[in-house]
Every structure is written in structure tokens, then in C-alpha cells.
Amino acid sequence: MMTLNAGPDPKSAAPASTTNGTKNSAKKPVKSGADAPLEAVRQLLDNHRSERQLVLLQDFPDPDALSSAWAYKLIAAAYDIECDIFYAGTLSHQENIALVRLTGLPARRWPTAASDQPDLSTYQGYVLIDTQGTTSQLSAVVKKAQIPLLLVIDHHSPQGKLQAEYIDLRPDIRATATILTQYLQRGLLTLDRSNTKHTKCATALMHGLRADTNQLMHAAEDDFMAAAYLSQFYDGQLLSAVLQAARSKRVMDVIERSLRNRKVQNNVSIAGVGYLRYDDRDAIPQAADFLATEENVHTAVVYGIVHDEDQEREVVIGSLRTSKITLDPDEFIKEAFGQDNQGRFFGGGRSMAGGFEIPVGFLSGSYENTEYNRIKWDVFDIQIKQKLWRLVDPEEGMINTD
Numbered sequence: 001m002m003t004l005n006a007g008p009d010p011k012s013a014a015p016a017s018t019t020n021g022t023k024n025s026a027k028k029p030v031k032s033g034a035d036a037p038l039e040a041v042r043q044l045l046d047n048h049r050s051e052r053q054l055v056l057l058q059d060f061p062d063p064d065a066l067s068s069a070w071a072y073k074l075i076a077a078a079y080d081i082e083c084d085i086f087y088a089g090t091l092s093h094q095e096n097i098a099l100v101r102l103t104g105l106p107a108r109r110w111p112t113a114a115s116d117q118p119d120l121s122t123y124q125g126y127v128l129i130d131t132q133g134t135t136s137q138l139s140a141v142v143k144k145a146q147i148p149l150l151l152v153i154d155h156h157s158p159q160g161k162l163q164a165e166y167i168d169l170r171p172d173i174r175a176t177a178t179i180l181t182q183y184l185q186r187g188l189l190t191l192d193r194s195n196t197k198h199t200k201c202a203t204a205l206m207h208g209l210r211a212d213t214n215q216l217m218h219a220a221e222d223d224f225m226a227a228a229y230l231s232q233f234y235d236g237q238l239l240s241a242v243l244q245a246a247r248s249k250r251v252m253d254v255i256e257r258s259l260r261n262r263k264v265q266n267n268v269s270i271a272g273v274g275y276l277r278y279d280d281r282d283a284i285p286q287a288a289d290f291l292a293t294e295e296n297v298h299t300a301v302v303y304g305i306v307h308d309e310d311q312e313r314e315v316v317i318g319s320l321r322t323s324k325i326t327l328d329p330d331e332f333i334k335e336a337f338g339q340d341n342q343g344r345f346f347g348g349g350r351s352m353a354g355g356f357e358i359p360v361g362f363l364s365g366s367y368e369n370t371e372y373n374r375i376k377w378d379v380f381d382i383q384i385k386q387k388l389w390r391l392v393d394p395e396e397g398m399i400n401t402d
């Protein structure tokens with residue numbers, strides 16, 4: 001087993017060089033260098049031949065997560081492993097819905113009714129892709145069913161302790177799609193241009209890679225190399241059809257609210273957008289993307305209270321976007337909001353982007369009493385602003401954003 005422990009202090013998080021770690025129970029020695037993860041994953045697939053696996057994504061999967069999971073499923077099929085890809089939340093971004101529909105991407109929402117849920121005893125293990133489990137409600141479900149965690153493939157900073165047979169965690173890579181593309185390119189599965197599933201998956205990976213690198217503007221060498229490889233297989237027309245999905249009116253309304261409510265100080269733009277429906281949750285990162293385009297703004301944070309009518313749960317959800325190379329979103333968010341009473345951080349991030357989720361808990365629930373709803377929003381709004389401005393204000397600044 002391999003253990004990854006980020007430690008309670010975000011600054012002590014394990015550096016990338018140690019997180020690619022070696023497998024102490026490996027049956028054959030793992031090569032060092034860029035091929036080490038590839039060999040370890042090949043070995044793992046070989047050891048689990050003919051099994052059934054669950055592939056879990058974050059609750060609101062983005063194109064990077066969706067496409068990477070699909071690529072993993074195709075690779076695993078070559079080892080006679082059957083994978084079912086699940087997420088617990090919704091596909092709320094219009095581009096994600098278009099991606100799944102237009103490519104036939106085989107990811108499904110975890111059914112809310114127990115009778116519709118798959119029989120967990122049929123799975124021999126689960127795999128986390130583009131997440132370390134902290135952003136998935138399904139983590140608790142598989143833990144309860146005692147399904148072993150086999151593999152983690154992710155590019156976010158370490159989010160805490162994890163035990164898996166192998167962890168391919170590379171925070172220096174800008175997209176999980178890049179990691180999966182490297183697996184393909186180095187021979188875990190040979191793509192075939194005449195296979196429509198392959199061209200559609202390559203198109204999805206190209207979209208995931210572009211989405212996580214701000215259309216390649218934040219891409220590093222590995223991401224460019226992966227995009228170059230995918231360019232031989234992807235369908236450009238299909239990609240532009242996915243990208244042309246229009247924003248819904250409700251997303252436009254949230255962006256408008258974020259513009260109206262934003263406060264800019266020291267080149268950081270912060271906006272609370274009030275209450276949102278669960279299905280519109282993805283409007284928050286889109287609003288943060290938009291606010292970050294303002295002149296003299298390098299970082300934008302947008303948040304709101306999202307209520308999930310199905311589960312009567314309310315949660316504050318926030319997104320951070322930055323173009324500032326010296327600002328680490330993971331460190332910024334962990335420092336701003338800290339941990340809950342179980343030592344779990346309220347959020348984290350990757351290069352250029354981060355997010356947080358804070359349960360509303362006892363104060364959950366909307367009432368006819370609009371005054372109550374207004375006061376509740378004000379309390380959360382003020383508290384979040386206090387925590388953020390504390391880091392942005394150079395007088396008391398703990399993180400220098402200059």
C-alpha cells in the first residue's frame with residue numbers, strides 16, 4: 001500500500017517529486033523518470049485483470065474529469081476490466097452537458113433512490129480521477145461498502161491522507177487529461193483513427209486539457225505535447241460544437257449579480273451572489289472566470305449559497321480564478337478557510353484555480369421568512385469576506401499577493 005500524507009499544514013504538503021512514489025509491494029521494480037507512473041499503472045491493470053471497477057469523479061465533474069475517466073475506461077477495457085463512471089452531483093455547465101451528449105461519454109449520475117443504485121458488491125475496487133475523494137460524496141459510500149481504493153490519478157495539490165495501491169498525483173501537470181494522454185501515447189492503449197469511440201474520446205480529452213489550461217494559455221510543456229498527440233486523433237468539428245453551447249439565462253443572471261456585487265481591492269475582485277439552485281452551481285466558476293478578465297484584476301473569487309432540494313442540504317460554494325503566477329490557489333484557500341473539526345480542508349486547488357465548499361449545517365433551509373434568509377446570507381457573506389480580505393490586505397497580509 002502507498003500512503004500519501006499532506007500533513008495539517010498546507011505549507012508542508014509533500015512536494016511533487018515525492019508524490020509519484022514507488023510501490024513497495026511492486027512485483028517488478030518500477031522504472032524511474034516519466035515512465036514510472038506508466039509502468040505502475042500497467043502493472044496494476046495487469047494485477048486486476050477481468051475485474052469490475054468503479055470510477056468516481058468530483059460531484060460536479062468538469063471536462064477534464066469526464067474525459068480522463070473515459071480514457072481510463074477505454075484503457076482498462078484492454079485488460080478486460082469493466083468500469084462504471086459515476087458522479088454524485090449534476091452536470092450543470094452547458095459545455096459539460098454538450099460534451100457528454102455529443103460524444104456519448106459514458107458517465108452517469110449516482111442514482112438518489114437506493115433501489116436504482118448499482119450493487120456495490122460487484123465491484124472489486126474503485127479509482128479516483130481528477131479528485132482525491134474530498135470533492136465526492138461517493139467517497140463515503142464506497143468506504144462504507146469497504147471497496148478498496150486501487151488507483152488515484154489527479155493533478156490537484158495533495159488534499160490529505162490517502163491509501164491506494166498506486167497514486168499518480170502530479171500537481172505540476174495542468175490537466176488530468178494530460179496524464180491520461182501520456183498513458184495513451186506511451187502505449188497503454190493505441191488509438192485508432194478509424195474507431196469513432198477513440199476519436200470522440202480524443203476530442204473529449206482535448207476539450208478537458210484546454211478547459212483546465214485556459215485554452216492552453218496556462219499550459220506547460222507536457223500539456224502542449226499531449227495536445228499535439230491528441231491533434232492526430234480528435235474531431236475539430238465536434239469540439240467546436242461542444243464549445244458553442246450557449247450560456248443559460250440563469251447563468252447570465254449569476255454573472256450579472258457577481259458584476260454588480262463585486263468589490264475590488266489590491267487587484268483582487270470578490271463577489272457574493274446570494275442563493276442559487278443546485279443545478280446552477282456551475283455559474284459560480286463561470287462568474288469567477290468572467291470577473292478575472294477585468295483590467296487590473298489578477299484574481300477573482302465568487303461564492304454563493306447553493307441549496308440541494310433533493311437532500312435538503314445547503315452549502316456555500318466558491319471558486320477562485322487567478323492569472324497571477326506567484327499566487328498558489330491551493331495555499332490561498334487552505335489558509336483562508338482552514339479545516340473543519342475532522343481536519344478536512346474546506347477547499348483547495350490546482351494551478352490558476354481553486355474552490356471551496358462550506359456546509360451551512362444547522363442554519364440550512366430556506367423559509368417563507370425572507371428576513372431570515374437575508375440575515376443568513378449577510379452572516380456568511382461577511383464571514384467569507386473577512387477571511388478573504390485578511391489575506392489580501394497588505395497591512396495584515398499573511399500571503400503576499402504583490
Ligand SMILES: [Mn+2]
Binds near residue numbers: 065212
Ligand atoms: Mn482537472
